[in-house]
Amino acid sequence: MSDRLRVGLVGTGWVAHQHATGYRQAAGDVVEITAACDPRAEVLETFCDRHEVPRRFARAEDLIASGEVDVLALLTPPAVRDEVIDPALAAGLHLLVEKPFATTGARAVRYTEAAESAGVRLAVGQNFRWFPEYQWLDQRLDRPDAGSAVYLEARSFQDRRQRPGQWRAEEHKLEMAIFSVHLIDRLQWLARTEPVTVSARTRRGLEAEPIPGEQLTALLVTFDGGVIAHLTSTWLARSLPVNDFRIDTTTGSAVVQRPGPMAGDARARADFGSGPEEELFPDRADDGGHASRSYGLSMRELATAVREGREPRHSGRDNLRTMGIMEAAYLSAARGGEVVGIEEALA
Template sequence: MVRARPSSGRTRVTPGETGATVNRPLRVGLVGTGWVAHQHVAGYRSVADGVIDVVAACDPRADVLADFADRYTIERRFPDATSMIASGEIDAVVLLTPPSVRDEVIFPAMEAGVHLLIEKPFATTGGDAVRYVEAAEQAGITLAVSQNFRWFPEYVWLKERLARPDAGTPRYLEARSFQNRPQAPGVWRATERKLEMAIFSVHLIDRLQWLAAAHPVTVSAITRPGFDESIPGEQFTTLTVEFEGGPVARITSSWTSLALPVQDARVDTEIGSAAVGRVHPMAGESWGRAQFGDGSDEVAFADDDADPQMARSYGFSGREFAEAVREGRQPAHSGRDNLKTMGIMEAAYLSADRGGEPVAVAEALATAAHA
């Protein structure tokens, strides 16, 4: 449902209405015009053309904003999110900043009836995540989280393969990522205490909770820093998640693996197994294999430099968000759904701080905001 402030001059759309207003593209304003903004625009133009129209962007860096907006022919340009939201010219904000920038954008957008697609992690604490979701639901605002890694082709295939009647029920899930991803001092990430898991493993966590299709209960985790002691955040993470009904998930992710990169995942059921993988976490060919009972499947997915999988994944995420707004339903990657992802991640950080002891996800989501 697209809602607008009475003073904005925008047309309010209610699910079930017909006509050009309902069918027009969702007018989106981007908050932040860095690297990830380019990925979003490329993805929208690849797979969400006619569904999303990026009509505005804001960035306090005037030169960066001008270069970005000129490149993509975006006419409406603002120095900050407040003025962009107040303009009345957008239906939704796509928030692309580091996680420290949240309240000052999220709550003004909700007050203006503007929907929200937020980059992961969409909050700095479990308590904040709950606060945003509850506020969005009370305001009638669609809130989604940009967990775009779900839309990499091998994971789309894996989700669909596990949904078939012959696949059984997930019992054990595992994801591994070993890559050499050195962190440079001086950038915003270099000062973050929550580092590898908040930036990368959150994608692995989200994929496994999505595939498990069950509520997480407890998490045990260990983290380690990288080789440069001036960077306080973790660069190695391993965690175990227990879900309601018995499924167990294991995730291991390293940014300090100097050679032999690995990116893979598997799901075991009472009938068989399925696995997916690729060499590079965000580019290149990927594959999937499954064997359930007497049947087996094997697929491969090429990457196209002119229309890369990475950008397309952002496009599919944005399209699902826009279509959910249009249809008046919750998107697959809603804030409510992402509470499971945030709960696992927050519980993992608490567990690591406590020497690896199990932490309940319910406790992690109840942590006070900004604790």
């Protein structure tokens, strides 16, 4: 193994460009992209030429068998997970899998246990954790004066209606699996305790739009110790966008926000009893931008974990809490908002 881990990308669509740019910005000293795979020849060639990727494969199995990579970044739609993850684990490759990393809670458990049995590091692409305002909040909550969580709230209001013609428009698990999974991950990560139950409601969208998946999600999560979390996320907001996160603790409160989910200057405010605190995080293009850097920092954490022989902070095991909440929410919504336990969702 060389000084830098060799990374192969499976899927070379929009998000692959974000990964490639972020790796150069924030992880170029620990990883290098040596191969990429996509059955769409023109898309693959365009991506590899742009990012100077030397090895190119039409099939994932050929990339996995090539011996050209140490880490596989799986950047495909969720339905492709099974046919790539199992062979990669059998080949002993470490994995970074885009969220959600499985199509069901049970499969998420199986992948996690298989990776642990194989001694392979499995990380989930919850790159939103590496946005600077959330890194600041995570570190601020670790200080003794921050107390312990009582209530958390995540809100996102976007005009992001889906229309027929793209793969997402065919998904039955849509807004929550594509976007709210990031908000769910933030809730479970910052609650600092285990989720227990979920109650949820979803809405598909306008009747005139034949999209099978939900485009609005509202859920209530209870955590061990009595912590409560609420999430509202919609792609149907026509104006006045909102993207913020609040936590109330036994000693005070903190709020982080930015104009868009992945763009715009971020702000943080907190008061844990010693007076107000404020931070501004400019989203500068000359620094690569917060979004693309977050992908690089996510891969950097996996690469560092591989080198140090430990689990990454965004491991599959950690993400079972995220998957458990999301799967319980889908079950709850299908049952008219009935309370569903996390254990059932992961069974």
